[in-house]
Amino acid sequence: RKEVEQDPGPFNVPEGATVAFNCTYSNSASQSFFWYRQDCRKEPKLLMSVYSSGNEDGRFTAQLNRASQYISLLIRDSKLSDSATYLCVVKSGQFYFGTGTSLTVIP
Amino acid sequence: DTAVSQTPKYLVTQMGNDKSIKCEQNLGHDTMYWYKQDSKKFLKIMFSYNNKELIINETVPNRFSPKSPDKAHLNLHINSLELGDSAVYFCASSQGYRDFRNQPQHFGDGTRLSIL
Numbered sequence: 001r002k003e004v005e006q007d008p009g010p011f012n013v014p015e016g017a018t019v020a021f022n023c024t025y026s027n028s029a030s031q032s033f034f035w036y037r038q039d040c041r042k043e044p045k046l047l048m049s050v051y052s053s054g055n056e057d058g059r060f061t062a063q064l065n066r067a068s069q070y071i072s073l074l075i076r077d078s079k080l081s082d083s084a085t086y087l088c089v090v091k092s093g094q095f096y097f098g099t100g101t102s103l104t105v106i107p
Numbered sequence: 108d109t110a111v112s113q114t115p116k117y118l119v120t121q122m123g124n125d126k127s128i129k130c131e132q133n134l135g136h137d138t139m140y141w142y143k144q145d146s147k148k149f150l151k152i153m154f155s156y157n158n159k160e161l162i163i164n165e166t167v168p169n170r171f172s173p174k175s176p177d178k179a180h181l182n183l184h185i186n187s188l189e190l191g192d193s194a195v196y197f198c199a200s201s202q203g204y205r206d207f208r209n210q211p212q213h214f215g216d217g218t219r220l221s222i223l
Contacts, residue, residue: 032208032209032210032211034211041195042216042217043197043214043215043216043217044150044197044214045214046211046212046213049209049211051209085148087150089211089212093204094152094155094163094204095140095152095201095212097149097150099148099149100148100149100150
């Protein structure tokens, strides 16, 4: 079983839509959780950390459910510039990456 | 100003050659990593060093040899390059390998290796 499972998509959504990604992890002792964004031919960049109480950064909201061992990312009012691959990352000792979810926002 | 820098950005070479990729971070982090991202886009951990000590060594051919002269540098040497080595190699760093603080990884902008 993979440490981190993520739906690869692709998700194609119109501008202004709300889109949600989920990710599940297998190790209940995992300590830290993150969402990264990777643009085509670029390096992964930290989008936001995920805290137990949930956290928001502008149009982005991240949630953690320790009981069900999943994390989520909600993007409201999608912009064309949100098109990218979103990577779920879980730290339990080392960092474990999901395969990434591809998002394309369509005009 | 660059936090994690790796060189070269592009590397085109012939099968059988030996090449090195260098990585340096100025964030004061104590842990550094090498990842391989192939055409299927999955990021696969290769090695990790914490304070110059090897802590992660995934199933990687022994043609790949990491070297960490100090905690700010982690280089990757590859012997006898093969076609399957073509990929993007990312260096990353983070603070604290086993601590519980929410410290993320920071990535370099990648080295695109193409084997002819």
